[in-house]
Amino acid sequence: MAAPDLLRSPFRMVRSRGMQKTDVISPSLRVREECERRMMRYRSDIDGLRALAILPVVFFHYGLKHPFNGGFAGVDIFFVISGFLITRHIHDAVEQDQFNILDFYHRRIRRILPALFSVLFVCFGVSTLTQTPPEVYNTSRGILWSILFASNIFFYSQSSYFDSSLQANPLLHTWSLSVEEQFYIVIPFLIYFSKKFFKIPLKYMVFSLLVLSFSACFVEIFQDKPATFYLPQYRAWEFLVGSAVMLATQPAVMARSRMTKPVMESFGAIGIIFILVSLVALNNKSLFPGPGALGPCLGAALVLYSGSWHRTVVASGLSCRPLRFIGLVSYSLYLWHWPIWVFFSMYDRPNAWTIPLLLGAAFGVSALSWRFIEQPFRTRPFRLSAKSTIGVMGGIMVVTVLLAFASSRLNAILWHYSPAEQKVMSYMAYKPATMRTGTCFIDRKTEDIEAYKAAHCLDVQAGKKNYLVLGDSHAADRWYGLQQSYPDINFLQATAPSCEPVLGKNGGQCGALLHYIFEVFLPSHHLDGVILSANWLEHDFNGIVKTAQMLGQYTDRVIVLGPSPEYDQPLPLLLVRAMVKNNMALVFNHILQDRKKRDQNLAIRLKGTGIEYVSVYNILCPDTVCLTTVNNNVPVLFDADHFTAEGSVFLAGNMHLFDQTHSNAGRFLPH
Structure with missing residues (x-):
């Protein structure tokens, strides 16, 4: 009506x-x-909105990123939905003097823990029986911090620029569940005390905290992007957007607003457009979750708001049976899809044939989890009293913690590794000190241009040839090999994370560093050469040419180092698995094929420009097989695409850039 x-x-x-x-x-x-x-009515469109949130996340994690490159934003839609529903539940109970904190957490425990426990137990078993000791250790820590709902803090502490092993942790995705639970700890007290003690209208408190959290996120994303991704204070505004929608749909507010059906239809349509455009337009270079998260969050807010009063076209579309079912199983699907992907990827790289099978397995297991784990524990006969539920689940939490601590010891009993395997395995904890992190390579956690030691890193020495190594981490790891292989040449270093050394980079610390090099340092110092190196993408190619042409007025040579081979998992980890199974195909199946094509395209683009090009890919992969170790089982790479010290020396010695080479340059031969 x-x-x-x-x-x-x-x-x-x-x-x-x-x-x-x-x-x-x-x-x-x-x-x-x-x-x-x-x-009071059941909002079936919210289940459909959950489906619209979970599907892009699963597709993104399963490598189906086109056209939804921003599929990771589905998590932000979940946060808005959670803020809306939880705030409505608590607010209504407080208004009616029926709120009970024990009952609230009783409901949350029944909703969350049974399915989570099942995933953690499976991860414990599979990890203990099949993974290498470093993997078991990382998985066990993921289990421990997940059950304590603090995995977001743990993964943030591990999120250094080179820690690609995080992607191989089957519990990595639980960071969002921990953020959500941390919100659930705060929001009941916020609503209760604002109503009963502070006498402050909840809308003012919600709006103030929303603005404060978003402002902090906007500032911090330029300083420490992983912090804004993992930590709750920078994500709280997304939940509070949902809380604000709940307050805006209160009966008294809606009665005064008298929104017409055409207006609500427009809001719903605009919301869906915001969500879809965000899923397509966002990528890993976006300012996310700061300004980049506004699209999916505002889109979800508009859909929730429009469906609160009228049965809009969008609400009807989201209420269709297939979307509703996916929404109902979305929690189990979120929990199960990532471990399935990680454990399968241990043995083979998913491809066009196996990805559909993995998707089918994820949906099948999730449907069973929803039917036989989630549902029984939310209804009878497993619906215990609040105290009994908390006691039982608390006991299972203790057991889970003990299993997490025991997993490494059990794995050591089951498996024994040869000295060669242990040597390769040790590189899974490799610390790239040779890159001069924090001095000449600005680390993300301390990403401040003031940390760059220009006097040391750009020390031009008279009587020697001076070459500047400029770029991102793929320049920093090459610097050591160049310096060791050619000691008669002085190699300067100016490097920062994700910093392609091309004109037009104006944002963040990369922009500040490049501005200093291009506008201040080079015009006042004539160098013998500049070496540009980065994880080049196709859209960088024209910028490379323009930058090299500009550099020609300050230096005698401009040398571009091409992209290196890259794997979808850390190379030492792949090597250990291959050595245990005596099957090197387990390594080569995981190499990313697009790097070779990118190398070839860049060589073609630079041909005839006068710019010297070194194909790093061809040095490491001269034939159909790529070099993986040097100098008696030392991995060439310590993660998926960065060189060890020995690998860097081998690479530099085979570049043949200079007339004289150091006698050690050829010492690190393929093994």
Whole structure:
């Protein structure tokens, strides 16, 4: 019933003790009563919105990123939905003096822990029986911090620029669940105390915290991007957007607003457009989750708001049976899809044939988990009292913690590794000190241009040839090999994370570093050469040419180092698995094929420009097989694409850039 229809009959006949009287009901009160009735109904469109959130996340994690390059933003949609639903539940209970904190956490425990426990137990078993000791250690820590709902903090502490092993942790995705649970700890007290003690309207508190959290996120994303991704204070604004929508759909507010159906239809359509555009447009270079998260969050907010009053076209579309079912199993699907992918990837790189099978397995296991784990524990006969539930689940948590601590010891009993395997395995904990991190390579955690020691890193020495190594981490790891292989040459270093050395880079510390090099240092120092190296992408190619042409006025030579071979997992990890199974195909199946094509395209683009090009890919992969170790089982790479010290020396010695080479240059031969 539309709002105008409610205004036509403002009178209601009421019989009391045999007498008839006429009650005059104000139009606004009738609208408010209708709002309350609508607020109580089941919102099937929210299940559909959950499906719209989970599907891009799963597709993104399973390598199906086109066209949804920003599939990771589905998590932000979940945060908005959670903020909306939880705030509504707590707010309504507090308003009716029926809120009980024990009952609230009882509901959350039944909703979250049973399915989570099942995933953790499976991860414990598979990890202990099949993974290498470093992997078991990382998985066990993931289990421990996940069950304590602090895995976001743990993974943030591990998120250094070179820690690619995080992607091989089957519990990595639980960071978002931990952020959500941390919100659930705070929001009940926020609502309760604002109502009962502070006497502050909840809307003012929610709005103030929302602005504060978003502002902090906007500032911090330029300083420490992983912090804004993992830590709750920078994600809280997304939940609070949902809380704000809940407050905006309260009956009293809706009665005053009198939004018409066409307006609500427009809001719903705009919301869906915001979500879809965000999923397509966002990528790993976006300012996310700061400004980049506004699109999916505002889109989800508009969809939730528009469906609170009218049955819009968008709400009807989201309520279709397939989307509703996916939404119902979305929690289990989120929990199970990532471990399935990680454990399968241990043995083979998923491809066009196996990815559909993995998707089918993820959906099948999730449906079973929803039916036989989630549902029984949310209803009878497994619906225990609050105290019993907390006691049982607390005991299972203790058992899970003990299993996490025991997994490494059990794995050591089951498996024994040769000295060669142990040597390769040790490189899984490799620390790249030779890159001069924090001095000449600015680390992300301390990403401040002031940390760059220009006097040391750009020390031009008279009587020697001076070459500047400029770029990102793929320049920093090459510097050591060049310096060791050619000691008669002085190699300067200016490097920063994700810093392609091309003109037009204006943002962040990379922009500040390049501005200093291009505008201050080079015009005042004539160098013998500049070596540009980075994880080049196709859109960088024209910028490389323009930059090299500009550099020609300050230096005698401009040398571009091409992209290196890259794997989808750390090379030492792949090597250990291959050595244990005596099957090197386990390594080569995981190499990313697009790097070779990118190398070839860059060589073609630079041909005839006068720019010297070194194909790093051809040095490491002269034939159909790529070099993986040097100098008696030392991995060439310590992660997926960065060189060890020995690998860097081998690479530099085989570049043949200079007339004289150091006698050690050829010492690190393929093994």
